[in-house]
Amino acid sequence: MLTYIIRRILMLIPVLFGVSVFIFIIMRIVPGDLAMTILGNNATPESLRQLREDFGLNLPLYVQYFNWMGGVLTGDFGQSMRTGQEVLPDILNRFKLTFELTLLSAFISWIIAIPLGIIAAVKRNTNADFGVRLISLLGVSVPNFALAIIIILVLSLAFSYSPPIEYVGFFENPLQNLEIMIIPAIVLGSSMAGAVMRMTRSSILEILRQDFIRTIRAKGARERIVIFNHALRNAMIPILTIIGLQVGTLLGGTVIIEQIFSLPGLGQLVLTAINQRDFIVVQGAVLFIAFVFVLINLLVDVLYSYLDPRIKYK
Numbered sequence: 001m002l003t004y005i006i007r008r009i010l011m012l013i014p015v016l017f018g019v020s021v022f023i024f025i026i027m028r029i030v031p032g033d034l035a036m037t038i039l040g041n042n043a044t045p046e047s048l049r050q051l052r053e054d055f056g057l058n059l060p061l062y063v064q065y066f067n068w069m070g071g072v073l074t075g076d077f078g079q080s081m082r083t084g085q086e087v088l089p090d091i092l093n094r095f096k097l098t099f100e101l102t103l104l105s106a107f108i109s110w111i112i113a114i115p116l117g118i119i120a121a122v123k124r125n126t127n128a129d130f131g132v133r134l135i136s137l138l139g140v141s142v143p144n145f146a147l148a149i150i151i152i153l154v155l156s157l158a159f160s161y162s163p164p165i166e167y168v169g170f171f172e173n174p175l176q177n178l179e180i181m182i183i184p185a186i187v188l189g190s191s192m193a194g195a196v197m198r199m200t201r202s203s204i205l206e207i208l209r210q211d212f213i214r215t216i217r218a219k220g221a222r223e224r225i226v227i228f229n230h231a232l233r234n235a236m237i238p239i240l241t242i243i244g245l246q247v248g249t250l251l252g253g254t255v256i257i258e259q260i261f262s263l264p265g266l267g268q269l270v271l272t273a274i275n276q277r278d279f280i281v282v283q284g285a286v287l288f289i290a291f292v293f294v295l296i297n298l299l300v301d302v303l304y305s306y307l308d309p310r311i312k313y314k
Contacts, residue, residue: 008298012291019290020072020283024065027279055081055280068283077284082276087284091266095288098258098265100170101188102250104181106243108189109196114239116193117200122227124205132197139194145256148187152260155183167264184261188254192246199242203235210234236307244300248293 052058056067071078077087113136120132155161170177207213208231216226255267266285273281 005298005302008301012294012298015294016287016290020069020287021065023283023286024068027282028061030277030279068280072284072287077288078280080273080278080281082273082278082281087281088288090269090281091285091288094264094266094269095292096169097167097263098251098254098267101181101184101254101257101263101265102247104185105188105192105250106247108185109192109246110243112189113193113196114200117197118204118227118232120197120201121204121208122223129201132201136194136197136201139190139192139197141194142191144187144191145260147190148184148257148260151183151187167262180261180263184254184257184263188250188257192250195242195246196239199239200235203238204231207231207235233307237304240300240303240307244296248296251289251292251296 049058056064059067068078075088077091079086080090116132116135120129123129152161167180168176204227213226213231216230217223251266254263254265255271257263258265258268259271266289270282270285273279273285
């Protein structure tokens with residue numbers, strides 16, 4: 001197992017290298033003069049030249065890339081071209097909110113999707129199954145930003161609700177933090193739940209057709225034991241796969257929800273940096289998200305061996 005983990009960690013190097021090259025090139029081919037965009041109407045030939053020198057924009061592209069990556073390898077993601085603040089501390093500070101929102105959304109998704117998926121599989125082709133499949137189809141089909149707007153509209157009209165303007169950290173005031181985070185988490189969790197629900201249903205149906213399930217039932221095991229102790233555990237690998245992909249995607253895909261609910265997370269940081277052409281922040285944030293994403297995939301792969309003893313890593 002340790003050898004496998006080390007080998008997977010080493011495989012992260014070419015993946016992250018590819019991501020870094022891709023985002024670096026993309027940010028450089030965006031139309032427009034970055035120095036002119038920053039200085040605006042105050043731009044003069046001298047100020048433009050000075051700004052390009054300060055940020056190394058006058059250097060060849062390959063020199064700019066290696067200078068940036070040299071800093072990244074030492075933990076220096078550079079400084080924001082707009083605020084002058086260090087990029088990495090800002091990313092880590094914003095990531096705490098995004099990570100909390102992701103975990104809360106994932107938890108809501110699991111407590112909704114897995115029980116309903118089990119019910120749909122056990123009561124196949126009944127009204128309960130059709131109802132669960134309809135709910136899952138709605139969850140997959142309705143965009144989360146549309147669901148967020150609908151929820152805000154309904155709550156505002158029925159209960160005079162309005163999204164909180166100022167964010168409060170969990171350790172500052174847990175109850176107020178939960179009040180702020182619960183609606184965005186429900187929106188994201190509902191979107192996640194549709195896919196997990198469908199995967200849970202199909203996976204358990206496949207396991208229930210296996211011969212070992214018939215043997216367990218023939219031995220007189222109660223249906224609850226058959227479903228939860230045997231069928232669900234063996235069906236968890238595909239469910240865990242889609243959960244891992246969703247969690248990784250959420251870490252970089254909460255930008256719209258963060259914008260709607262005015263949450264100062266990592267997604268909002270990236271969106272603001274893109275609008276301001278602050279490519280140093282965008283490069284650092286995208287590379288950080290990619291790093292976390294591949295780590296989550298590694299964790300999911302390791303969990304496979306604990307769910308299924310037949311899976312052995314060498």
